[in-house]
Amino acid sequence: MDKVIDIEERIPTLRERRKKRTNRKFVALLTIFLLLLVVAIYSQTKYSKLQDVAVAGANLYAPVDYQQASGLEFGDSMWSFTEKEIEEKLNGLEWVKASRVEKKWLTGLEIYIAEHEKIGYLDNETGYQMVLSNGYALEKPVDSVSGPIFTNFENDETRQKLAAQLTDVDSEVYNLISQITLNPEESSPLVSLYMNDGNEVKGTLSTLAEKLNYYPSVIAQLDEGQKGVIDMEVGISSAHMTTCTGLRKKVKMMKNPKKSNRRFSKSIIFSLVFLVLGFIMAYSFSLSQAEKNKSGYTGGAFFEQESASAAN
Structure with missing residues (x-):
């Protein structure tokens, strides 16, 4: 047989659970309220305002000119703009090749400019x-x-x-x-x-x-x-x-001086090659003529000796 639990016995437990749930809701709401309060106080202090702007790479114009072109002023909220928005404004300048913007700490901003030469x-x-x-x-x-x-x-x-x-x-x-x-x-x-x-x-x-x-x-x-x-x-x-x-x-x-120089170098090389070949051919020809002359002289002497022997 199932045990019957009196409702009066469960009331303290239900009350405890309800109390814990209420406390959690209160803590959550209190936390949100405190965060909003901190943000509200922070937004009213100088630590949420733009206080320093550093510009690097500015040669054609002064750094203050780039600050004015960005549309920023000292005292503006650091949360009222993004780096990309400022970069788009600066890149729209005719003399700017590229730009980069970075927020530094709580109140600083650095702008890097690359200008056209x-x-x-x-x-x-x-x-x-x-x-x-x-x-x-x-x-x-x-x-x-x-x-x-x-x-x-x-x-x-x-x-x-x-x-x-x-x-x-x-x-x-x-x-x-x-x-x-x-x-x-x-x-x-x-x-x-x-x-x-x-x-x-x-x-x-x-x-x-x-x-x-x-x-x-x-x-x-x-x-x-x-x-x-x-x-x-x-x-x-x-x-x-x-x-x-x-x-x-x-x-x-010449229309192309470099090509002309290459042609001149090639002509010199070809001339040297033909000169060497001509020298080799002339030398070979002279050797062959010397051999022929030598063999012709020996044959003539032998013929004269044979003729003298026949006459005797």
């Missing part, structure tokens, strides 16, 4: 503007010029094409460029380059880097002291001025 200066009506490797011309004023000057490159698209070509030019040749002028009257973009060594180079904008890298090989074949115009529009030729009479003459250069 300078390739020259745009000549305009009011002065000069620095031109970067992506073709962008900075609007900030320039105090001094230390690089190639670009004339008639006000068009953004044309300037970008020029920048793309110059990034592929060897540094040895790039350092010799003093000025690049675009001829706007031609249907295809033609440019004239004035070099620091006194020469002038003419070529097309689309193949400028490919042919300009041969410049050291071309000028090495000119007579010492002669300066003139090097035409790289189709092939590579030079028209230079003689220092005494000033007469102008055309001197055709």
Whole structure:
């Protein structure tokens, strides 16, 4: 027979369970309340505000300019922005190649900037503007010029094409460029380059880097002291001025100096091989002639001795 438990005996146990459940709920609610209180107090203190911004890699503009471009101000909540949002704003600047943003401790922020390199200066009506490797011309004023000057490159698209070509030019040749002028009257973009060594180079904008890298090989074949115009529009030729009479003459250069040097080396090797073969053949021929002469002389003497014996 099943044992019957009186309800009055179970009441203390039920009360204890209900009390524990109530206590757990109270502790949970108290914990949540305390956390919210801490967050509210923290948000009102200086330890939740932006107090320090460090910018690294800023050369074209001052660090404060990058801080203003990011849209951040001292006193902003550290939780009101994300690193990705600031990076997107900075990467939108025309002169910035890449950026990286990191929050440091509770109130600090570090910004790392990679700027486009300078390739020259745009000549305009009011002065000069620095031109970067992506073709962008900075609007900030320039105090001094230390690089190639670009004339008639006000068009953004044309300037970008020029920048793309110059990034592929060897540094040895790039350092010799003093000025690049675009001829706007031609249907295809033609440019004239004035070099620091006194020469002038003419070529097309689309193949400028490919042919300009041969410049050291071309000028090495000119007579010492002669300066003139090097035409790289189709092939590579030079028209230079003689220092005494000033007469102008055309001197055709090879289209590819490196290939010409290889052909010259091969011709020397073939000439040496033919010379050695000729010497060997001549030596063999002389030996054979000597053997024939020797055998002919011995035969003649023997014939004379036989004739004398017959006469006796």
